Amino acid sequence: MHIPDGFIDAPTSAAFGVVAAAGVGYAVRRASAEAEDQVVPLAGLCAAFVFAGQMLNFPVALGTSGHLIGGTLAAVLVGPWLGAIAIAVVLLVQALFADGGLTALGLNITNMAVIGALGGYLLFRLALRLLPARLPSVPVAAGIAAFVTVPLAAAGFVAEFALGGTVDLPLGGVLGSMVGVHALIGVGEAVITAATVSLVIATRPDLVYGARHLVRQAPLEIRPSAVRAPSTAGQPADG
Template sequence: MHVPDGFIDVPVSVATGVVAAGAVAVSLRGARRELDERTAPLAGLVAAFIFAVQMLNFPVAAGTSGHLLGGALAAILVGPYTGVLCISVVLLMQGILFADGGLTALGVNITDMAVVTTVVAYALFRGLVKVLPRTRRSVTVSSFVAALVSVPAAALAFTALYAIGGTTDVPLGQVLTAMVGVHVLIGIGEAAITALTVGAVIAVRPDLVYGARGLSAPLKLRVGGELVDAAPAAPAPVAARSGGSPRTLWATGLVTALVLAGFVSFYASASPDGLEKVAADHGIDKKTEEHATADSPLADYGVKDITNARISGGLAGVIGVGATVVVGSGIFWTVRRRRTANGAGSGAGTVPAGNA
């Protein structure tokens, strides 16, 4: 759903740029409360993983494909504020290095793909985990539903922005129907990827999943005929928890992202994604402008002057994952250090005790 330059007029692009800048500023402050010495490296990995999975377009209908937006996944794994930053880093890397998503439309894309998806998904996720049984399975199910809803919500947000600042005269009803219809289908794929990823991390290191914190009900003991809360057990050492240290998870995740971007991406669907298809079918793309970095050595996810498509695309994907994890990790490490300098507590959270 990367909006290119020319879809939205200048005033609305500037306005969304202000909204995006404000959201990033608020998220930088909020992320200080979400990140600690264990989760800060994970946040950089989440950004790189989302970058990699976004390269894996999957078919959703005749001649149309979709890809992960990632707002729900990031918010549930590392927190909503950090999630906004993760997606913003991905969009920045894509726009600057790969000419994917317009630079003048960066505010539109951050507002739509980072802010809307994260806010909608995490609000729905928190509501679901409050009413469902307190188990790890509930977290996975809630992740599925939240991710599913977040994608058509982003489609609605784009339609609203287009209604205000669209550069072509297309009936709004047609745009709304087409955008929401195709993105409901894409949302199913988003939901499956999100639930599988969250479930996999919970199975290995549930204490590192932000959305799973505080879900365990206290152990009850019967004393004198009344139920009272038992004293909480001391946390197990990191090495004794399932999955070992966070470094093991980080290394495994990074290798997975590199394999997805460097190898599996070659087999992704070549069909246009939902927004591209709707734009082409309804004339939204009539005033599309050439990307400012269209001549970038990595434009269109290929390395310039390398003629072998498999090698070119795979190398570009590996470079993208590397750049995203370095930039993302640098940002999150800086945020964590500012938190430490301000004397904030670790806020590590509670490990859920429910079983899947």
């Protein structure tokens, strides 16, 4: 999924550099307005985990492999804004490993951080709306969204290729092949995303951004010391 230098011409790459910068800049603005101090290490952890996950190519079809994008995963765990920033950081660090072209960084950030994380979070919220409002719905919705984002990011590449591909090819064929193989990779993305989200929900549901509205009530119960407050003196003890 990492576009190397040379697939897309310079003007198109530069234009998507602007798209990516605008997307990440907007994410920084939104994240700075809502991020709490305790999410700092979590967002770092999320980026580190996605970096590791992206190293693990799994076979999908004859002689083809795929790996996690992690956009939906990051967005569900730390929120869409920090999630998009985390994926952008992963893509930036991967450049040190000569993975994904430098001139293609804007294209890759657009496909994986903007479509992957921001688009993934939107799809996650849509899927969640169709499912019962319970905690176990969260990993299911995350998996569905993760599945869709992979062929969607592949379609993003085809759009970029249509605008500035360095070879003239019938676009229908490229679109069919890209979406087809990435739908298979999407199954892996869905499994990894759903498994990771359900693991975090099983251990620390309060840390999952996408599950916040379902666990809000819990922390209110575990404050036995609060009973001492004078304002509750007249209330009957609950045993």
